[in-house]
Amino acid sequence: MKLTSNMERPMMQPIRTFFEEIRRKRMDIVITFLFLVGSFFLAQAVLFDAAVPFFLPVWALASARFRKQLVWVFIGGMAGSAFLGVGQAVIHLLQLGLFHMIIRYPFARKSIQFTVAGCVLFVQLLWQLMMHAGQLPLDVQFFIGFEVILALFMTFFLFLAFPSADRIFFGEWTPERLGAACIIGVMAITGMQGLMIGHVSMAGIFIHLIILLAALIGGLPFATTVSMIVAAIIGLAELSFTGMMAVYGMTGFFAGAFRKFGKIGIAVGAASVSLFFFLYDLTLPLDTTHFATIGVSTLLFFLIPSKKLEPLRKVFDSKTDVEVKRQKWLAERLDEQLQDFQQFADFMSTLVSGKGTEQGGPTMPIPTVCQSCFRYSKCWESGESDMVQLTQEWENTYSLTKKSARRRVEEKMKYKCIRHSGLIEELEEQAAGRLLNGQLLHGRKMLALQLRDMSTHLDKVMNDIKEDLSVYKPAEEELARRFEEQGIEYFQIDILSEEPGSRRVVCCIPEKKSDFETDTTLAERFILPILEQYYKEPFKVAKSAVKQEPFSHVRVTLESTVRFSFDYGVMMASGYQTFQAGDAYEVFSIHEGLAAVLLSDGMGQDINAYHESRKVIRLMRECLNRKMNPETAMHTLHYMMSLNGLDDMYATLDLALIDLQDGRLWSWKAGSMSTYIKRGGDFLRLDSQSVPVGFLPSPSIEAKSEQLKSGDILVMMTDGIFNGEVSLQLQEKALYGILEKYGQENCEEIAERIVNELERRFQSVEDDRTVLVLKIDHVLPEWSSFTPYSRVLSS
Numbered sequence: 001m002k003l004t005s006n007m008e009r010p011m012m013q014p015i016r017t018f019f020e021e022i023r024r025k026r027m028d029i030v031i032t033f034l035f036l037v038g039s040f041f042l043a044q045a046v047l048f049d050a051a052v053p054f055f056l057p058v059w060a061l062a063s064a065r066f067r068k069q070l071v072w073v074f075i076g077g078m079a080g081s082a083f084l085g086v087g088q089a090v091i092h093l094l095q096l097g098l099f100h101m102i103i104r105y106p107f108a109r110k111s112i113q114f115t116v117a118g119c120v121l122f123v124q125l126l127w128q129l130m131m132h133a134g135q136l137p138l139d140v141q142f143f144i145g146f147e148v149i150l151a152l153f154m155t156f157f158l159f160l161a162f163p164s165a166d167r168i169f170f171g172e173w174t175p176e177r178l179g180a181a182c183i184i185g186v187m188a189i190t191g192m193q194g195l196m197i198g199h200v201s202m203a204g205i206f207i208h209l210i211i212l213l214a215a216l217i218g219g220l221p222f223a224t225t226v227s228m229i230v231a232a233i234i235g236l237a238e239l240s241f242t243g244m245m246a247v248y249g250m251t252g253f254f255a256g257a258f259r260k261f262g263k264i265g266i267a268v269g270a271a272s273v274s275l276f277f278f279l280y281d282l283t284l285p286l287d288t289t290h291f292a293t294i295g296v297s298t299l300l301f302f303l304i305p306s307k308k309l310e311p312l313r314k315v316f317d318s319k320t321d322v323e324v325k326r327q328k329w330l331a332e333r334l335d336e337q338l339q340d341f342q343q344f345a346d347f348m349s350t351l352v353s354g355k356g357t358e359q360g361g362p363t364m365p366i367p368t369v370c371q372s373c374f375r376y377s378k379c380w381e382s383g384e385s386d387m388v389q390l391t392q393e394w395e396n397t398y399s400l401t402k403k404s405a406r407r408r409v410e411e412k413m414k415y416k417c418i419r420h421s422g423l424i425e426e427l428e429e430q431a432a433g434r435l436l437n438g439q440l441l442h443g444r445k446m447l448a449l450q451l452r453d454m455s456t457h458l459d460k461v462m463n464d465i466k467e468d469l470s471v472y473k474p475a476e477e478e479l480a481r482r483f484e485e486q487g488i489e490y491f492q493i494d495i496l497s498e499e500p501g502s503r504r505v506v507c508c509i510p511e512k513k514s515d516f517e518t519d520t521t522l523a524e525r526f527i528l529p530i531l532e533q534y535y536k537e538p539f540k541v542a543k544s545a546v547k548q549e550p551f552s553h554v555r556v557t558l559e560s561t562v563r564f565s566f567d568y569g570v571m572m573a574s575g576y577q578t579f580q581a582g583d584a585y586e587v588f589s590i591h592e593g594l595a596a597v598l599l600s601d602g603m604g605q606d607i608n609a610y611h612e613s614r615k616v617i618r619l620m621r622e623c624l625n626r627k628m629n630p631e632t633a634m635h636t637l638h639y640m641m642s643l644n645g646l647d648d649m650y651a652t653l654d655l656a657l658i659d660l661q662d663g664r665l666w667s668w669k670a671g672s673m674s675t676y677i678k679r680g681g682d683f684l685r686l687d688s689q690s691v692p693v694g695f696l697p698s699p700s701i702e703a704k705s706e707q708l709k710s711g712d713i714l715v716m717m718t719d720g721i722f723n724g725e726v727s728l729q730l731q732e733k734a735l736y737g738i739l740e741k742y743g744q745e746n747c748e749e750i751a752e753r754i755v756n757e758l759e760r761r762f763q764s765v766e767d768d769r770t771v772l773v774l775k776i777d778h779v780l781p782e783w784s785s786f787t788p789y790s791r792v793l794s795s
Contacts, residue, residue, distance in 0.1 A: 542558060593659065600613035
C-alpha cells in the first residue's frame with residue numbers, strides 16, 4: 001500500500017515557490033533590470049549628432065555601490081557598444097582595464113569622477129593617435145575633450161542620483177537628486193531614438209511620461225524645468241533646435257498649470273499643446289507616431305499609483321513653520337513649569353529637612369518630680385550620686401527589644417529614689433516624646449528625599465517628552481551624522497531602547513564586500529566605537545542576520561554590554577546552640593549593567609530574626625526595583641521599621657551596588673560590618689557609623705564609593721564573624737592572611753575558609769555568621785582571547 005496524500009508534493013508547489021522567490025527578490029530584480037537596460041542605452045548615447053558613450057561611468061557606479069550588478073552592467077554595456085561597432089567595444093574594454101588598474105590606489109578612490117575622466121582621456125587619445133598616425137585633426141581633439149567633460153559630469157550625476165541600494169526607492173529624495181535622475185534618463189533616451197514598436201516611439205513614451213510625472217510631483221516650476229532640460233538635451237543630441245523645443249517646454253508648462261485638477265488635468269493640459277502645434281505649424285513632426293506615443297505614455301501615467309510618488313512629492317511640499325513654532329512654544333512652557341516645580345521641591349526640601357536633623361546627643365532634662373523633692377541636692381548636685389548615670393542608662397535601654405535590661409535599671413532606681421514610680425512615669429513620657437519627635441523629623445526628611453526623587457523623575461519625563469518634539473534632533477539623526485563623518489555606509493538606524501544599561505540599536509548595513517570580512521566585521525570595528533563614544537557605555541553585537549527583503553542587506557543588533565563580571569560565594573553558619581541563623585542575603589540585577597548585593601543580620605538567633613532580615617531585604621529590593629534612590633530607600637525602610645513600635649525587632653543592612661559598565665562600587669550601611677577589598681597585595685576597608693534599620697528615629701545615611709579593578713576580591717560579612725573580646729586589628733590581620741593565601745580559589749571555598757579559620761583561631765561561635773565573597777573580572781570579547789603564549793605553529 002502506497003501513501004501519497006501526505007508524501008507527494010502538490011503540483012503547484014514548485015510554481016508557488018518560484019513566484020514567492022520572485023516576490024522576495026523583486027527589489028534586486030528591478031535594480032538588475034534598471035542597470036541592464038540603462039547601461040545598454042547609455043553605452044550608445046548621442047550628443048551633437050555624435051556618439052558619446054557613457055559605459056565607463058555606469059561601470060564605476062556599479063563597482064562602487066552595486067557590485068552584484070557588475071555582470072549585468074557588463075552585458076548591457078558591451079551589447080550597446082556592439083551596435084556602435086567593434087572598435088567602440090574594444091575602447092570600452094581598454095577603459096575598463098585601465099580603470100581597474102588605477103582604482104586600487106587610494107588617490108583614485110577619493111575622486112572617482114576624475115578617475116573616470118582620466119581613463120576616458122588616456123584611452124581615447126591613445127586610440128585616436130593610432131587611428132590617425134599621430135596626427136589628430138582638430139575636430140577629433142574637440143570630440144575627445146567633449147567626451148571627457150561629459151563623462152566627468154555624467155559620473156557625478158550617476159553618483160548623485162543612485163545612492164546605495166536601499167535609497168534608490170526608499171531613501172530621501174532631494175531636488176538635486178531628482179534633477180540628476182532626469183538628466184540621466186534623458187541621456188539614456190538619446191540612445192533609443194531609433195527604437196520603434198509599430199507606430200509607437202519608445203523614446204517619445206519616456207519623454208512624455210517624464211514631463212507628466214514632473215508635473216504631478218513638483219507642479220508648474222518643476223515640470224517647466226524638466227521639460228526645458230529634455231528639450232535642450234534632445235536638441236543637442238540631434239543638432240536640431242527647432243520648434244519641438246517649444247513643444248516640449250509648453251507641454252511641461254501647461255501640464256504643471258493644470259496640476260490642481262489631478263491626473264486628468266495634467267494629461268489634458270499636456271495633450272492640448274501637441275494638438276495646438278499640430279494645427280499651428282504643419283512643418284513639425286507631429287504625425288500619427290507622435291500622437292500614438294502620447295496616448296501610450298498617458299495610459300502608463302494613469303496606471304502608476306499616486307502613493308508610489310509620495311516620497312518625491314514631499315520634496316516640493318511647502319513646509320510652513322507654524323507647527324515648528326507651536327512645538328517650540330510648548331517646549332518653552334514645559335521648561336517653565338519644570339523650573340517652577342524644581343524650585344518648589346528645593347524649598348520644601350529645605351523647609352522639612354532644615355530642622356532637627358542633627359545627630360548631636362540631646363541633654364537629659366532633670367525630671368520635675370525630682371526638682372520638688374527634698375533629696376534633690378543629694379541626688380543631682382552631689383558628685384557622689386549616680387542618679388544621672390542611671391537615668392541615662394534607662395534611656396539607652398528604653399528602645400531595646402528585651403525588657404530585662406530596663407527592669408534591672410528600674411530596680412536600681414527604687415533603692416536610690418523615694419519617688420521612683422513618678423520618676424519612671426515621667427521618664428517614659430519624655431522618652432516617648434523624644435521617640436515621636438524623632439520619627440516626625442525623620443518622616444520629614446524622608447518626604448524631602450522622596451520629593452527630590454519625584455522632581456528628578458519628572459525632569460526625566462519632561463526631557464523624554466521634549467525629545468519627541470521636532471525642535472530637537474533625535475538620536476537616530478545624530479548617529480547617522482557620525483556614521484557619515486566616518487564614511488560608514490548604512491541603510492537605516494533604529495533605536496529600540498534608550499534606557500541606560502539596556503540600550504538596543506538596530507543598524508542595517510550593506511553586505512560584506514571582501515572575503516576576509518564577516519557579517520559583523522563592520523559593526524565590531526567601526527560602529528561599536530561610535531556607539532560607545534556617543535552613549536558613554538560599552539556595547540556588543542548581539543546578533544546579525546542577512547535579510548533579502550526589501551533588498552539584500554545585513555541587519556545588526558547592538559546592545560549595551562558590561563566591561564566587568566563578578567562571581568560570588570556565600571558561607572552561612574548559625575550561632576552556638578541554635579539551628580536557625582538570623583542572617584539573610586540576596587544578589588540580583590537591577591538591569592544588565594547594575595547588580596545589587598544585600599546582606600542583613602536580624603537581631604537575635606532564631607526564626608524571628610531571620611524573618612526580620614528577610615523582610616528588610618524584600619522591602620529594599622522592592623524600592624530598588626522601583627528605581628528609588630538608594631539613600632531615599634534606606635530612609636524609607638528605616639522609617640517603616642521604626643513605626644513598628646517596641647514589639648518589633650531591628651536588623652542591620654549592608655547594601656552594595658556594583659556598576660558592571662564603569663567598574664564602580666557604592667556601599668550603604670545600616671549597622672553592618674565593614675566591607676573589605678583585596679586588590680593585589682593591598683587591602684581596603686569601607687566603614688560606616690550608622691545604626692541598624694529601625695533602631696533610632698533619625699539615622700544618618702552616607703554612601704561610600706570605590707573604583708573597582710579586575711581581580712579585586714570583595715568580602716561582606718555580619719558581625720558574628722569577629723569575636724568582640726579579641727582585638728579587631730588582630731582579627732583583620734588574620735582575615736587578610738586568609739585572603740592572601742586562598743585568594744586563587746573560588747568564592748565558595750574562600751568564604752568557607754574565612755568562617756572556619758576565624759572560628760578556629762578566635763572561637764567566634766556565639767553569634768550567627770555569614771560571609772559573602774565576590775570576585776571582579778574583566779569581560780573580554782571572543783576576538784581578544786588570543787594570547788602570545790598560544791603554541792600554534794603554521795604548517
